[in-house]
Amino acid sequence: MGSHLCSKLQALSSKIKQASSNGKWREVVSGYSEIQRAGIQFKDPFVFPIVFKACAKLSWLSQGRCIHASLFKREFESFVSVGNSIADFYMKCGDLNSAMRVFDCMNSRDSVSWNVIVFGLLDHGFEEEGLWWFSKSRILGFEPNVSTLVLVIHAFRSLRSFVDGEKIHSYVIRSGFWGISSVQNSILCIYSERDSSSTRKLFDEMSERDVISWSVVIRSYVQSQEPVLGLKLFREMVREAKTEPDCVTVTSVLKACAVMEDIDMGRSVHGFSIRKGFDLGDVFVRNSLIDMYSKGFDVDSAFRVFDETTCRNMVSWNSILAGFVHNQRYEEALKMFDLMRKEAIEADEVTLVSLLQVCKFFEQPLPCKSIHCVIIRHGYESNEVALSSLIDAYTSCSLVDDARTVFGSMTYKDVVSSSTMISGLARFGRSNEAISIFCQIKDKLNAITVINLLDACSVSADLRKSKWAHGIAIRRGLATTHISVDTSIVDAYAKCGAVEIARRTFDQIPSKNIVSWTVIISAYAMSGLPDKALASFEEMKREGYKPNAVTYLAVLSACNHGGLIKQGLMIFKSMVKDHNKPSLQHYSCVVDMLSRAGEIDKAMELIKNLPEHVKAGASAWGSILSGCRNRSKSGIMTKEAVAEVLELEPLCSSGYLLASSVFAAEESWEDVAKMRKLVKERNVRVVAGYSMVLEGSMARRFLAGEKLNQSDYELTDVVKSLHRCARLEDEVTDGLKAQWA
Structure with a gap:
C-alpha cells in the first residue's frame, strides 16, 4: 500500500473513531463506505465493531448484512471482537436467528460473546431461552456483566421463579456484584413480588439506598395490602434529605391512599407532587390521582384532575369512567362515555366492564346485549373479567338464561366467574343449578364463593344443604376465620328456620361485627321471636356496637311482626335521637306497625308529616290499605290509599288484589268489580x-x-x-x- 493510501486510511480510520465517540453514526457508516469506494484494503479489525455498532444504532439491517458479507470473504470473522460485534448487531436489529448462527460459527468465544447472546434473548422477551443460555455459560465458566445480570434477575422475577431468585441472590453475593446498586435493586424487586417482610429485611441490610430502593419497598407494602406501612415508609423517605421521591414513588403512595380511601392523605400527596412538579406532565401520576380521588369518594376532584390533564391516555378515560361508577354517579358515567366517542376514543375491555356496571344499575337488557356484541366483535371473549361482568349484568337484568349461555361458552371457568354465576342463579331461586356449578369448581375456593353457595342454600330453604355448605366452609378453613362467611352461615340457618342452630353458630364467631349482630336480630325477627330480637339488640349495644340503619330496620321489623308497638316506637325515637337519619324503609316499617295494631289514624298522620326528602312509597300506602281491611267503614281513607298504591305501582298485581280484598270486606262490590276490570284493561299479570x-x-x-x-x-x-x-x-x-x- 502506497504512502498516500496509507495516510488516507489513517485519516479515515481516525474520522470513523472520532464520529463514533461523538455519536455521529451516519458519519461512521459514510466513512467506512468511503474506504470501500477507494478500494483500500486494511488489516485493522478494530474499526469493524465501530461500524457494526453504528448500523445497530441506525437499525440499518441491510447495510450491516452487506458489510458482514464483505468481512466473511476476507475472514475477519475469526477475530472474537468482530464476531461479537456482528452478533450484537443482529441481536439489536431483531434478527435473532442470524445472531445465533454467527455465535455458533465462532471458533473462540469470550464472556462478551455469551453476554451478547444472553442479553439479546432476554431483552427481546425470550426469558426461558435466555436463562438456559445463561446457565450454560455459567457451566462453562463465563461471567455475566452487570447489564446481563440485571436482565437475568428480572427474568426470574417475571417467571415468578423465587427459588432461582434466592440462588441468584447467593451468586451475586459470592461473585462480588452485591455492591452495585442496580443489582441490589433488581434482587429487591424479586423479593417484593413474594412478601413485604423479606423485602423490608433486605432493604434494611442495604448500605446505600436510592429512590428505586425506597419505591420498590413502598410498592411491595401496597401490593401486600399493607398500605399503612407503605405510607409510614414514605414519610421516612421524605424526612431523609438524601433521597428525593420521584414519579414512581408518588404513584405507589397514591395507590396506598386509594386502597385506604384516605382522601386527606391523598390531598397531601397531591400537594407534594405539585411542589415537585410531578403532576403536570407525568400521565401515571395524573391517572393515580384520578383513581385515588375516585376511590376516596371525591369524584368531583377526580374529574377536575382529569379535565386539567393534557396528556390523557386510555387509562385516564377508564379511570374517570370507573370513578363515576364507583361513586354511583351512573348518568355522569354515561356522559363520559359519550364524550369518549366524540373524542374518537375506542372503548376497550376495561371500558366495557364499567359500562356493564351502569347497565346493571339501570337494569337495561338491550345495552347489555349490545356490549356483548362488542365483546365478540373485538375478540374480548378470552377476557375473564369482561365475561364475569357480563354474567353479573345479565343476571341483574333478569336474563339468567343468557348469563348461563355466556358461562357455558367460557373455555376456562375461574372461581370469579363461577361465583358470579352462582350468585345470579341463587338470586332467581335456581339453587340446584347454583350448587351444581359450585361442585364443578376446580380452583381454590375463596370466601366470596362460599358466601354465594350459602345464599343458594338459604334460597332453597333446605337445612341439609345449608349444613353441607357449613361443612365445606369448615373444611376449607374459611369458617371462624372470615367474619363474612360466618355471618352468611348464620343467615342461611335462619332462612331455613333453624334459629337455634343460627344462634349457636353466631356464638362461635370469634370477633363479631355490626353485620353479624344485625343478621342474628333479623333471624329472631323472621322466626317470630321479637323478645329475643330485642334482647340481642340490647346485648349488642352493651358490647359496644353502634347500630346502623339496617340494624334499626331489623329490630323495628321484629317489633312490627311481634306486635310490640310501644317498644318499636321507642326504638324509632332513639334512632332519631342518635342522629341516625331514618329512610323510607324505616318510616314504612313504623307505618305498617301502627296499621297492624289498628292505629290507622296515627299511621296516616305519620305519612302526611314525612320529612321533605322522604316520599311515601307503595309499601307504606299498602300498609294503610291493609289496616283499612281490619277496620270497618274506613271510607275516604281507603280510597286515598288505593289511589296512591295503584299510581305508584300500576303493573303490580298485589295492589289490585289488596284493594279488592278491602272493598270486599267493606261490601263495596261495585269497587271490587272496578278493580277486576282495571287488572284486565292494564294487562296486569297476577302472580x-x-x-x-x-x-x-x-x-x-x-x-x-x-x-x-x-x-x-x-x-x-x-x-x-x-x-x-x-x-x-x-x-x-x-x-x-x-x-x-
Whole structure:
C-alpha cells in the first residue's frame, strides 16, 4: 500500500473513531463506505465493531448484512471482537436467528460473546431461552456483566421463579456484584413480588439506598395490602434529605391512599407532587390521582384532575369512567362515555366492564346485549373479567338464561366467574343449578364463593344443604376465620328456620361485627321471636356496637311482626335521637306497625308529616290499605290509599288484589268489580303465592289454590316423607349439638 493510501486510511480510520465517540453514526457508516469506494484494503479489525455498532444504532439491517458479507470473504470473522460485534448487531436489529448462527460459527468465544447472546434473548422477551443460555455459560465458566445480570434477575422475577431468585441472590453475593446498586435493586424487586417482610429485611441490610430502593419497598407494602406501612415508609423517605421521591414513588403512595380511601392523605400527596412538579406532565401520576380521588369518594376532584390533564391516555378515560361508577354517579358515567366517542376514543375491555356496571344499575337488557356484541366483535371473549361482568349484568337484568349461555361458552371457568354465576342463579331461586356449578369448581375456593353457595342454600330453604355448605366452609378453613362467611352461615340457618342452630353458630364467631349482630336480630325477627330480637339488640349495644340503619330496620321489623308497638316506637325515637337519619324503609316499617295494631289514624298522620326528602312509597300506602281491611267503614281513607298504591305501582298485581280484598270486606262490590276490570284493561299479570315442601331430596312448590294431583303421588306419601325429613333433621341437629358440646 502506497504512502498516500496509507495516510488516507489513517485519516479515515481516525474520522470513523472520532464520529463514533461523538455519536455521529451516519458519519461512521459514510466513512467506512468511503474506504470501500477507494478500494483500500486494511488489516485493522478494530474499526469493524465501530461500524457494526453504528448500523445497530441506525437499525440499518441491510447495510450491516452487506458489510458482514464483505468481512466473511476476507475472514475477519475469526477475530472474537468482530464476531461479537456482528452478533450484537443482529441481536439489536431483531434478527435473532442470524445472531445465533454467527455465535455458533465462532471458533473462540469470550464472556462478551455469551453476554451478547444472553442479553439479546432476554431483552427481546425470550426469558426461558435466555436463562438456559445463561446457565450454560455459567457451566462453562463465563461471567455475566452487570447489564446481563440485571436482565437475568428480572427474568426470574417475571417467571415468578423465587427459588432461582434466592440462588441468584447467593451468586451475586459470592461473585462480588452485591455492591452495585442496580443489582441490589433488581434482587429487591424479586423479593417484593413474594412478601413485604423479606423485602423490608433486605432493604434494611442495604448500605446505600436510592429512590428505586425506597419505591420498590413502598410498592411491595401496597401490593401486600399493607398500605399503612407503605405510607409510614414514605414519610421516612421524605424526612431523609438524601433521597428525593420521584414519579414512581408518588404513584405507589397514591395507590396506598386509594386502597385506604384516605382522601386527606391523598390531598397531601397531591400537594407534594405539585411542589415537585410531578403532576403536570407525568400521565401515571395524573391517572393515580384520578383513581385515588375516585376511590376516596371525591369524584368531583377526580374529574377536575382529569379535565386539567393534557396528556390523557386510555387509562385516564377508564379511570374517570370507573370513578363515576364507583361513586354511583351512573348518568355522569354515561356522559363520559359519550364524550369518549366524540373524542374518537375506542372503548376497550376495561371500558366495557364499567359500562356493564351502569347497565346493571339501570337494569337495561338491550345495552347489555349490545356490549356483548362488542365483546365478540373485538375478540374480548378470552377476557375473564369482561365475561364475569357480563354474567353479573345479565343476571341483574333478569336474563339468567343468557348469563348461563355466556358461562357455558367460557373455555376456562375461574372461581370469579363461577361465583358470579352462582350468585345470579341463587338470586332467581335456581339453587340446584347454583350448587351444581359450585361442585364443578376446580380452583381454590375463596370466601366470596362460599358466601354465594350459602345464599343458594338459604334460597332453597333446605337445612341439609345449608349444613353441607357449613361443612365445606369448615373444611376449607374459611369458617371462624372470615367474619363474612360466618355471618352468611348464620343467615342461611335462619332462612331455613333453624334459629337455634343460627344462634349457636353466631356464638362461635370469634370477633363479631355490626353485620353479624344485625343478621342474628333479623333471624329472631323472621322466626317470630321479637323478645329475643330485642334482647340481642340490647346485648349488642352493651358490647359496644353502634347500630346502623339496617340494624334499626331489623329490630323495628321484629317489633312490627311481634306486635310490640310501644317498644318499636321507642326504638324509632332513639334512632332519631342518635342522629341516625331514618329512610323510607324505616318510616314504612313504623307505618305498617301502627296499621297492624289498628292505629290507622296515627299511621296516616305519620305519612302526611314525612320529612321533605322522604316520599311515601307503595309499601307504606299498602300498609294503610291493609289496616283499612281490619277496620270497618274506613271510607275516604281507603280510597286515598288505593289511589296512591295503584299510581305508584300500576303493573303490580298485589295492589289490585289488596284493594279488592278491602272493598270486599267493606261490601263495596261495585269497587271490587272496578278493580277486576282495571287488572284486565292494564294487562296486569297476577302472580300467585306459593309454598315449598321438601319431599325426600326434591323441593316441591305448591301454588295458592292449587289442588294436589293424586296421579303424581298420594298425600299420605308426602306426609310420610315430611316425617322422615323431620327425623333426619333431628338426627343431624343432635349430631351438631354433640359436636358443639
